[in-house]
Amino acid sequence: MREIEEKTQTLLVAAHHGGVVPRFERSTIEPxxxxxxxxxxxxxxxxxxxxxxxxxxxxxxxxxxxxxxxxxxxAIILVQEEADLHLLLWRGTQATAVFGAVLSMAGLECEVHDLGLILPNTKGEEVAPILEKLVTMEKIDPMDVAEFVKNIGDGRFRESVPEWLARKQWADQNASLIRTVPTMAKAVLTNATSTWT
Incomplete structure (x- = not known):
């Protein structure tokens, strides 16, 4: 940090040769x-x-x-940023979160952002076989997906609502989106194939 401008509440910083773009924990995402x-x-x-x-x-x-x-x-859905893979779904917050939960269920770590997912320490080639499997899945159980939702107990009533009930509610609310996961996976594969080859 070089300087602090009190008037504008601005930090002036100098570039560092070993620096990377910072990631800030998002406490809430406006849906x-x-x-x-x-x-x-x-x-x-x-x-x-x-x-x-x-x-x-x-x-x-x-x-x-x-x-x-x-x-x-x-045209591009996948953007590799150093070790991380950005998956740009161009879907709403809830659809993106559901797709991320399904990828978590399949063993991939994901972080939801405004336009898609960040898959830390992941290459596109690692994601392709998982997406191919998702395309062929005729039925994905919403309760199975709900088990992989990390922040299921967040919210104003988290102390009053048992976790099993929160997961059941999440599964019920997102069942229709979970049914669209094979279609979403197919769209990613279709648009990303040229990136992987």
Missing amino acids: AHDRLIAEMRAAYEGGDVPPYLDQSGRDLLSEGRETFRDWNLD
Whole structure:
């Protein structure tokens, strides 16, 4: 750290040759619906500029679109960042969390983020066989998946609700999304095959 600007509450830091991008623990993630994520993607892929944006907004939108195009994110689902694999599902928070729980059940460690999952210390080649198996699974038991949800007891009533009931409730609420996991896995495989070969 080089300097602290009290007025703007800003830390000025200098790059370190051995530094990596920091990861911050997210205490809460504001849930996003599938529709919102689809609209976000459409905004990145589009070319129109909403008239209500000021110059800063137009600059940020332009920068976001440029990065989206530079990384080819309209076609790429997997992004390898050093040892970690980012799986960009472009689905809502709940669908992404369900897919992450199923991958955890299959033995992969996952962290949910806004647009997909981070699989620490994982390469795409390690994920492919698991996804291929998921595509062929006709029935995935929601209660089996619920056993792999880490934060099942979080929330205001965690002291009052027994864990088995919280898991049952999670399974009931997410059963319809769990039925879509083979389709989601197929979409990832279809879009990621060229990345692995």
